[in-house]
Amino acid sequence: MSDVDIVAESIRSMKVRGARDIAVAAALALKKIVDEGGKIPELEPAGEKLKAARPSAIALPNAVNYVMYLADGNKSLSDEEFKEKTMKDIDGFLDQMAKSVKKIAEIGAEIIREGETLLTHCQSDTVFEIFSKAWDDGKKIKVVCTEARPRHQGYLTARKCSEHGIPTTLVIDSAVHWAIRELDVDKIFVGADTVCANGDVVNKVGTSQIALCADEADIDFFVAADSLKFSAESMMGRMVNIEERDTSEVTEIPNVTIRNPGFDVTEAKYIDAIITEEGIMPPQGAYPLLKEKYGWELKG
Ligand code: RUB
Numbered sequence: 001m002s003d004v005d006i007v008a009e010s011i012r013s014m015k016v017r018g019a020r021d022i023a024v025a026a027a028l029a030l031k032k033i034v035d036e037g038g039k040i041p042e043l044e045p046a047g048e049k050l051k052a053a054r055p056s057a058i059a060l061p062n063a064v065n066y067v068m069y070l071a072d073g074n075k076s077l078s079d080e081e082f083k084e085k086t087m088k089d090i091d092g093f094l095d096q097m098a099k100s101v102k103k104i105a106e107i108g109a110e111i112i113r114e115g116e117t118l119l120t121h122c123q124s125d126t127v128f129e130i131f132s133k134a135w136d137d138g139k140k141i142k143v144v145c146t147e148a149r150p151r152h153q154g155y156l157t158a159r160k161c162s163e164h165g166i167p168t169t170l171v172i173d174s175a176v177h178w179a180i181r182e183l184d185v186d187k188i189f190v191g192a193d194t195v196c197a198n199g200d201v202v203n204k205v206g207t208s209q210i211a212l213c214a215d216e217a218d219i220d221f222f223v224a225a226d227s228l229k230f231s232a233e234s235m236m237g238r239m240v241n242i243e244e245r246d247t248s249e250v251t252e253i254p255n256v257t258i259r260n261p262g263f264d265v266t267e268a269k270y271i272d273a274i275i276t277e278e279g280i281m282p283p284q285g286a287y288p289l290l291k292e293k294y295g296w297e298l299k300g
Pocket residue numbers: 017018019020021057121122123124125126127153190191192193203204262
């Protein structure tokens with residue numbers, strides 16, 4: 001197995017997971033190819049392999065395409081110069097991603113008030129950065145985490161928040177409506193795998209049900225996502241390829257069909273705001289952001 005095969009397999013099997021970490025792992029795998037003397041002909045097939053590893057997180061193809069764009073810009077350089085410049089460019093991209101998450105944390109922490117109870121779903125590094133920043137700023141928040149069946153990524157969030165000192169409660173996924181009422185949840189923060197041009201958001205399955213509960217309870221529902229998660233290709237959530245994972249992750253019952261979607265679509269109308277490194281915006285801000293950042297416009 002080549003290094004790229006190993007990284008693609010780690011992404012597929014979810015050893016590496018969460019949209020940001022997947023994008024970073026893909027960029028580092030391509031950087032390694034450059035470090036070993038690879039150029040465009042080696043990078044292209046590797047990039048395609050990485051992109052195919054998980055279909056619902058747009059940050060993965062966006063990161064691969066961006067690295068390819070950087071490499072393409074250096075293709076007329078000598079072999080040694082190509083290597084040096086492209087590795088530097090990839091480092092610059094990774095550095096930018098790290099800065100984006102810090103900026104999102106600052107903006108997100110700002111809208112959290114002293115003593116609030118915040119609910120999150122699954123495990124998002126971006127959301128954890130917001131919570132830990134609010135806590136480090138001295139706000140005595142409490143966090144409620146879901147389990148995120150079947151893979152229980154919520155346990156990671158619960159452990160991280162608790163280890164950071166934040167009073168943390170874990171509930172089963174189906175207890176969200178109960179938790180909002182009984183645990184006095186003030187705000188909900190989730191991450192994103194893809195933000196579509198119309199402001200729909202693809203995130204861990206169950207997110208859309210939580211958004212409905214937030215709507216019913218009249219509390220704010222925030223999505224935290226850097227602009228790498230915005231998709232020019234996906235005008236609406238229903239156009240995103242929703243990954244269906246192996247049913248063995250769920251259970252087996254004779255003669256019963258098991259379905260195991262990994263993600264779902266939260267419609268823009270249930271989202272109060274999306275927090276990006278560019279600022280906090282209503283979901284309708286997705287299209288202008290795409291247009292401004294990527295020079296992309298709806299035709300016709
Ligand atoms: C993880 C998930 C996260 C987003 C955002 O799903 O849905 O909310 O990827 O995470 P999975 P981040 O565990 O199936 O990869 O903010 O870390 O990019």
